[in-house]
Amino acid sequence: EDQVTQSPEALRLQEGESSSLNCSYTVSGLRGLFWYRQDPGKGPEFLFTLYSAGEEKEKERLKATLTKKESFLHITAPKPEDSATYLCAVQAWNDMRFGAGTRLTVKP
Amino acid sequence: DARVTQTPRHKVTEMGQEVTMRCQPILGHNTVFWYRQTMMQGLELLAYFRNRAPLDDSGMPKDRFSAEMPDATLATLKIQPSEPRDSAVYFCASGRSTTPGLNEKLFFGSGTQLSVL
Numbered sequence: 737e738d739q740v741t742q743s744p745e746a747l748r749l750q751e752g753e754s755s756s757l758n759c760s761y762t763v764s765g766l767r768g769l770f771w772y773r774q775d776p777g778k779g780p781e782f783l784f785t786l787y788s789a790g791e792e793k794e795k796e797r798l799k800a801t802l803t804k805k806e807s808f809l810h811i812t813a814p815k816p817e818d819s820a821t822y823l824c825a826v827q828a829w830n831d832m833r834f835g836a837g838t839r840l841t842v843k844p
Numbered sequence: 845d846a847r848v849t850q851t852p853r854h855k856v857t858e859m860g861q862e863v864t865m866r867c868q869p870i871l872g873h874n875t876v877f878w879y880r881q882t883m884m885q886g887l888e889l890l891a892y893f894r895n896r897a898p899l900d901d902s903g904m905p906k907d908r909f910s911a912e913m914p915d916a917t918l919a920t921l922k923i924q925p926s927e928p929r930d931s932a933v934y935f936c937a938s939g940r941s942t943t944p945g946l947n948e949k950l951f952f953g954s955g956t957q958l959s960v961l
Binding site: 777778781782823827832833834836837 | 848877879886887889892900937945946947948949951952953954955
């Protein structure tokens with residue numbers, strides 16, 4: 737069965753303290769890996785799509801990378817406004833399955 | 845900005861009652877996903893439509909849940925009868941799919957917070 741596992745469940749950082757979030761997956765025929773950000777009381781908001789191993793995408797302080805078994809979301813010099821839950825989702829045939837998320841808190 | 849619209853935003857009902865949640869996808873999108881989110885289970889896929897045709901509803905309890913797309917501007921999720929364990933946030937998301945089985949990024953609505961007493 738297809739599985740998506742995110743770690744850690746929660747991460748607390750000081751402002752400016754860089755770190756990485758992990759998304760590991762077992763999917764038959766990966767057709768895309770997506771990263772979303774979710775703020776409390778809102779729906780997830782799209783960040784990145786990665787399609788093949790070795791691919792990287794960047795947006796402001798965030799960089800997403802993909803290997804054949806996992807994806808990382810690197811956060812460089814985070815700010816308090818980066819606090820949110822970060823979700824990854826894998827796409828197989830007719831399926832878009834989400835991980836449980838990493839709840840990131842960035843303290844000033 | 846185009847957005848996915850979900851109604852109602854909040855719903856409190858008693859066990860055994862019928863609940864209907866509605867979703868208006870973004871104009872021009874041809875895929876609609878329904879998800880349920882709880883603290884314990886995270887985002888669970890309930891149903892998936894492409895060009896209004898149901899392609900996957902394996903995550904949905906068949907005896908009480910039903911999902912339909914009567915037209916391209918409306919998707920509905922019904923629970924009958926509702927139970928306390930159905931309490932969760934239900935999200936609708938829409939997107940584009942130009943190739944069967946391949947979806948572009950999803951746009952999510954704000955969700956329906958359902959409480960079944």
